[in-house]
Amino acid sequence: MTESVMTSTQTEKRNPWNAIAIALLFVAIYFGLIVTVADQYMNADLSFGLPLAVRTLTAVLGGLLGAVIFLLGDRLEGSTSTITLLLVVAVVFLIIGTYFGLYVAPPEQFMGEVQRIMYVHVPTAWNALLAMTFAFACAIFFLFNGDWKWDALMEGSIEVGVVLAFLLCCQGAIWAKPTWGVWWDWDPRLTTTAVLLFAFLGILALRKFVDDPVRRGVWSSVATIIAYVDVPIVYFSVRWWNSLHQLQSNPNTVSKPFWIPLRANAFGILLLMTAFILLRARVASLRLKNELAPPPALLESELGEVV
Amino acid sequence: MSNVANNTSASDAMRRKTRRFMIAAFAVAALAFIVIAAGGINKNLVYYWTPTDLHANGDKAYGAAIRLGGMVAPGSIKNQRGVSGLEFDVKDATGVVHVKSNGVPPQMFRENIGVVVEGTMTRAGYFQCNRLMVSHNNQYRAPKAGHPMNKQELEKLMKSTEGLSDK
Numbered sequence: 390m391t392e393s394v395m396t397s398t399q400t401e402k403r404n405p406w407n408a409i410a411i412a413l414l415f416v417a418i419y420f421g422l423i424v425t426v427a428d429q430y431m432n433a434d435l436s437f438g439l440p441l442a443v444r445t446l447t448a449v450l451g452g453l454l455g456a457v458i459f460l461l462g463d464r465l466e467g468s469t470s471t472i473t474l475l476l477v478v479a480v481v482f483l484i485i486g487t488y489f490g491l492y493v494a495p496p497e498q499f500m501g502e503v504q505r506i507m508y509v510h511v512p513t514a515w516n517a518l519l520a521m522t523f524a525f526a527c528a529i530f531f532l533f534n535g536d537w538k539w540d541a542l543m544e545g546s547i548e549v550g551v552v553l554a555f556l557l558c559c560q561g562a563i564w565a566k567p568t569w570g571v572w573w574d575w576d577p578r579l580t581t582t583a584v585l586l587f588a589f590l591g592i593l594a595l596r597k598f599v600d601d602p603v604r605r606g607v608w609s610s611v612a613t614i615i616a617y618v619d620v621p622i623v624y625f626s627v628r629w630w631n632s633l634h635q636l637q638s639n640p641n642t643v644s645k646p647f648w649i650p651l652r653a654n655a656f657g658i659l660l661l662m663t664a665f666i667l668l669r670a671r672v673a674s675l676r677l678k679n680e681l682a683p684p685p686a687l688l689e690s691e692l693g694e695v696v
Numbered sequence: 697m698s699n700v701a702n703n704t705s706a707s708d709a710m711r712r713k714t715r716r717f718m719i720a721a722f723a724v725a726a727l728a729f730i731v732i733a734a735g736g737i738n739k740n741l742v743y744y745w746t747p748t749d750l751h752a753n754g755d756k757a758y759g760a761a762i763r764l765g766g767m768v769a770p771g772s773i774k775n776q777r778g779v780s781g782l783e784f785d786v787k788d789a790t791g792v793v794h795v796k797s798n799g800v801p802p803q804m805f806r807e808n809i810g811v812v813v814e815g816t817m818t819r820a821g822y823f824q825c826n827r828l829m830v831s832h833n834n835q836y837r838a839p840k841a842g843h844p845m846n847k848q849e850l851e852k853l854m855k856s857t858e859g860l861s862d863k
Contacts, residue, residue: 499806532715569802569832574812610714617725630742631746632831638835642833642834645838
C-alpha cells in the first residue's frame with residue numbers, strides 16, 4: 390500500500406512551468422514592492438538604478454505573466470501543492486497589505502481615513518479585468534482547438550471574475566457614499582462596470598442552462614468574446630466621457646507611503662485569484678470528464694433480453 | 697478502425713465550425729467596439745453639461761432634468777439659510793452658473809473641488825439642485841507637515857494643552 394503511494398508521487402513529475410512562474414513573480418514583487426519598502430522605511434536603494442517607469446512596467450508584466458503561466462501550465466489534475474502555496478503566499482501578502490493599509494500609511498489629506506478603501510478597491514478592479522481577459526483568451530483557444538482544458542479554465546476565470554466585479558461595485562459604493570455623497574450614480578464608469586458584471590453573470594447562467602457540453606462550450610465562448618468588448622470600454626470610460634469617477638491614478642499621482650499597501654494587496658489578490666481559478670477549473674474539468682465519457686456499453690446478455 | 701477515423705474527421709469538422717464561430721464572434725466584437733469608440737457615441741452620451749454647455753443650450757435648460765458638472769468657484773460658497781441651505785457657483789473655463797442647494801453637502805465639499813449637481817435651471821437665473829455629488833481627481837496625497845490631517849501632529853496637539861493656553 391505504502392509502496393504504491395510512493396511510486397505514484399514519484400511518477401508525478403514537477404511542472405517546469407511553475408519554476409518560471411515563481412521566478413517571474415519574484416522579479417515583479419521585488420521591483421513592485423521590496424524596492425519601495427526599502428526606499429520608504431529603510432533608506433536603502435535596491436533599484437539597481439532602474440527608473441520608476443521601468444520598475445513599474447516590470448512589476449506589472451512580471452505579475453501578469455507569472456499568473457498566466459501558472460494558469461496555463463497546470464494540468465488541472467494531480468497534486469494541489471502549488472495551489473496551496475499560492476494561497477498561503479496570497480494570504481501573507483494580504484496581511485502585509487492590510488497592516489500597511491490600516492496602520493502604517495497615513496490618511497489621505499482631503500479624504501482622510503476613508504481613502505484606505507482604495508487599497509482593496511483598485512487591486513480588485515485590476516484583477517477583475519485580468520480574470521475577464523483570461524476568460525476571453527480561453528474562449529478563443531477553445532474555439533480554435535477544441536481542447537476542453539480551455540472550457541474548464543474559462544468557467545473558472547469567469548466565475549472568479551464575476552465575484553471580483555461584484556466586490557468591486559460594493560467597495561466602490563462604500564467609498565463613494567462618504568466622498569461623492571451618493572452610493573451609486575449612472576456615471577459612464579459605474580454603468581459600464583455594472584454591464585460587465587451582469588454580462589458575465591449572464592454567461593454563467595447560460596452555462597448552467599445548457600446540458601450538452603459542446604453547445605455549452607461553443608455558445609459561452611462566443612458570448613465571452615462579445616461580452617469582453619466591455620472591458621476596454623470600462624478602462625477608457627473615464628477618458629472618453631466626462632464622469633463622476635476620477636481618472637486612473639498612477640505612481641506620480643499617489644504618495645509613496647500609499648504604494649506599499651496598494652501593491653501588496655494587488656499581488657495578494659492576483660495570487661488568490663490564480664489559485665481560485667485553478668481550483669474552480671479542476672472542478673469543471675472533473676465534471677467535463679464525466680459528461681464526455683461514453684455511456685456504459687450494454688452487456689450482451691442484457692442486450693439479448695431487450696431484443 | 698473505421699470508427700476512430702470517423703471520430704477524427706467529425707472532430708475536424710467540428711473544429712472548422714467552431715473556428716467559424718470564433719471569427720464571427722470576433723467580427724461582432726470588433727464592430728461593436730469600433731461603433732462605441734469611434735462612432736460618435738462620445739457626443740451622444742453625455743453624463744453632465746458643463747456651465748458652458750448649459751449656457752449654449754439656452755432655453756432647453758429651463759425646467760429640464762439636467763446634470764451640471766464643474767468646479768466650485770473659490771469664495772462663492774454661502775450658507776445663507778442655515779446649515780441646510782447652500783449656495784455656490786459652478787464654473788468651467790468659460791462659464792459660471794449659480795447653484796442653490798438644500799441639504800448637507802458631502803464632507804469633501806469645498807472650494808475648487810469638482811461637483812456634479814442634478815436639478816434644473818430656473819428662470820430666476822440660478823440652478824436649483826436636488827442632488828449634490830462631489831467628484832475628486834486621481835491625486836492621493838499624504839498630509840504634509842503642518843496639515844491638519846497629519847496624524848502625528850494631530851495626536852501631539854490632542855495630548856497637549858497647546859492652543860488652549862492662548863485664550
